[in-house]
Amino acid sequence: MVVSAFDIILCLTLVWLAWHVLTSQDLFKAVVLFISFGLLMALSWVRLQAPDVALAEAAIGSGLTGALFLSALRRMTSHRRGERRLDCDEVREDEGQ
Amino acid sequence: MRCVKMKGSEASGKRRHISLLSLLSLVMLAGLSAALAWAFLTPGPDPLGLAHRVDAALAESxxxxxxxxxxxxxxxxxxxxxxxxxxxxxxxxxxxxxxxxxxxxxxxxxxxxxxxxxxxxxxxxxxxxxxxxxxxxxxxxxxxxxxxxxxxxxxxxxxxxxxxxxxxxxxxxxxxxxxxxxxxxxxxxxxxxxxxxxxxxxxxxxxxxxxxxxxxxxxxxxxxxxxxxxxxxxxxxxxxxxxxxxxxxxxx
Amino acid sequence: MTSFYVGVALVLLLTIIIGLLRVLWGPTAADRMMAAQLFSTCGVAILLLLARGFGQLIIEDVALVFALLGALAIVAFVRRAWKTDGPKPDKGA
Amino acid sequence: MSVSPTFVYGLTGLFLFVVGLGGLISCPQLLRKILAVNIMVSGVFLFLVTIGYGHGVIIDPVPHAMVLTGIVVSVSGTAVALALACRVHETFNMSDLLKRRTRSNDR
Structure with missing residues (x-):
């Protein structure tokens, strides 16, 4: 029963995280949420008794992909208008609504 | 979804257009998820999987x-x-x-x-x-x-x-x-x-x-x-x- | 014993969920990143508990990889996304 | 009371796929589209591994191998897509498919 509760909460958190990755207005926040998403995916691989996949996901899903996204985010927002901070760009423009 | 909204007054006409579009896509996505869930939950023929065949040939691998x-x-x-x-x-x-x-x-x-x-x-x-x-x-x-x-x-x-x-x-x-x-x-x-x-x-x-x-x-x-x-x-x-x-x- | 270990892991999962609120609300980028680092540490603990709970010691290897790779995201953040000219709040300042 | 993990994780995989597809369609920012594709891919992987889990008695290794290959391929795809997005941003100064027009109107 405890195991089922663990499953259900993990799965609900995964879907909730995916939703927030796609709807949060701040792109940096979305990337950080995606890193956490990869981490929880690794937990669910462990639960499904796929340690091979969990190893790969632990290395790639949360580490490498997160670093790739952070680097790309910096490149896509850095030299747009002088030296603005990373996530101000998207936030300020979206917050008008 | 919130992230399709735009700022500025000149975007309001476009926003209505986009919200219609997103409503349409929401309906389609709901239909897709219902169809997928139905396909997943309908008990089909029990798949045997390949585990037995993998195990049988493991000694030769x-x-x-x-x-x-x-x-x-x-x-x-x-x-x-x-x-x-x-x-x-x-x-x-x-x-x-x-x-x-x-x-x-x-x-x-x-x-x-x-x-x-x-x-x-x-x-x-x-x-x-x-x-x-x-x-x-x-x-x-x-x-x-x-x-x-x-x-x-x-x-x-x-x-x-x-x-x-x-x-x-x-x-x-x-x-x-x-x-x-x-x-x-x-x-x-x-x-x-x-x-x-x-x-x-x-x-x-x-x-x-x-x-x-x-x-x-x-x-x-x-x-x-x-x-x-x-x-x-x-x-x-x-x-x-x-x-x-x-x-x-x-x-x- | 399985349900005890998994129960403790469940509590840790709940702390991760509480930490997610900090990622959602956190005013500065550093707050969000530090919360994500907390999940990495918490994930190691959950993996070790699950390794005992399910009796699969191979999961400890996953925890090892987690502990090593957790540093990668924060280093990428520090080097690529964080300007070192002082801790300005990034939003609404 | 216990719920079959196949049920829970399979449905989660389906929902992740659908949510990612929705984000891919409706989000105009290029970076978020790439995130959405990654979420879709995670949903597919979760579904595959769940099928391999069966009822937890005999674990099928073939979906695991497919997912392992898929993870590395998805990282390559993500890297290529990010390079494309950066290139689009640097060439057209646009990281968002909708904001381009409003931004040129602003100036």
Whole structure:
């Protein structure tokens, strides 16, 4: 029963995280949420008794992909208008609504 | 979804248009999820899966780990094509990004540099362990390659000139090495009278271990190069360092 | 014993969910990143508990990889996304 | 009371796929589209591994091997897509498919 509760909460958190990755207005926040998403995916691989996949996901899903996204985010927002901070760009423009 | 909304008054007409569109797509997505859930929950014929067949042939595969046996023996085509995908990805990334002069990075913090100095040898060690363990338990070329790639990313992060000072030919050969070695093994099997990618039982263990080592090296190098982004500079281009990054100053 | 270990892991999962609120609300980028680092540490603990709970010691290898790779994201953040000219709040300042 | 993990994780995989597809369609920012594709891919992987889990008695290793290959391929795809997005941003100064027009109107 405890195991089922663990499953259900993990799965609900995964879907909730995916939703927030796609709807949060701040792109940096979305990337950080995606890193956490990869981490929880690794937990669910462990639960499904796929340690091979969990190893790969632990290395790639949360580490490498997160670093790739952070680097790309910096490149896509850095030299747009002088030296603005990373996530101000998207936030300020979206917050008008 | 919120992220389709736009700011500004002139966007209000467009916003209505977009909300209609997003409503339509929401309906379609709801229909799709209902259909998928129905297909998933409807009890079909119970699939037997391939576990029994994998177990039956495990003694002939040359390794004890079932996943490694599937990856590098039964379905070695997958891994071969994956090496090709990595090669293709590096080619695309290098051709998309013109080699850019390295920007002035912030000074490397002493804490960071000592952390990297501690972590990178540990990562290489764990990568080697996973590679070695891969033949009998979880682990193998992919996981080891991923960890080696992460170590490479750490090195690139602390010294951004690392990739640009490496000889480009060597880097390219290192990335292609996995693909070429795989192809050599496959063609060699044909030359020896077998099928494409078919190993003899007696030499299967050695071949798989060699393939794993080479594939892990190539995968790690490719992942690090992915993170490095742009193609390393040619020596002739390095004289042009100091020009502004591509695209800057074109803002209307 | 399985349900005890998994129960403790469940509690740790709940702390991760509470930490997610900090990622959602956190005013500065550093707050969000530090919360994500907390998940990495918490994930190691959950993996070790699950390794005991399900009796699969191979999961400890996953925890090892987690502990090693957790540093990667924060280093990428520090080097690529964080300007070192002082801790300005990034939003609404 | 216990729920079959196949049920829970399979449905989660389906929902992740659908949510990612929705984000891919409706979000105009290029980076978020790439995130959405990654979420879709995670959903597919979760579904595959769940099928391999069966009822937890005999674990099918073939989906695990497929997912392992898929993870590395998806990282390559993500890297290529990010390089493309960066290139689009640097060439057209646009990281968002909708904002381009409003931004040029602003100036």
């Amino acid at each position: 040359g390794v004890e780990s079932r996943v490694t046996a599937v990856l590098l023996n039964y379905r070695a085509y997958d891994t071969l094509l994956e090496c090709f995908v990595l090669f293709l990805g590096v080619a695309i990334v290098w051709s998309l990004q013109p080699s850019r002069p390295v920007r002035q990075e912030p000074r490397v913090d002493p804490v960071l540099s000592s952390l990297v100095r501690l972590l990178v040898p540990l990562m290489v060690l764990v990568g080697g362990y996973l590679l070695w363990a891969g033949s009998s338990q979880a682990g193998g070329a992919f996981q080891a390659g991923a960890i080696l790639g992460a170590a490479g990313v750490l090195l690139i992060l602390t010294s951004s000139r690392l990739l640009s000072t490496m000889p480009k030919g060597l880097l390219a050969w290192g990335i292609c090495l996995g693909l070429f070695f795989f192809l050599a093994v496959a063609v060699g099997a044909v030359a020896l009278g077998g099928n494409f990618l078919e190993y003899r039982r007696s030499s299967a263990t050695m071949i798989i271990i060699a393939l794993e080592v080479v594939a892990a090296f190539s995968i790690g190098l490719s992942l690090a190069v992915f993170f490095g982004g742009s193609r390393p500079e040619e020596p002739s281009e390095r004289t042009a360092a100091g020009r502004p990054p591509h695209g800057e100053g074109e803002e209307p």
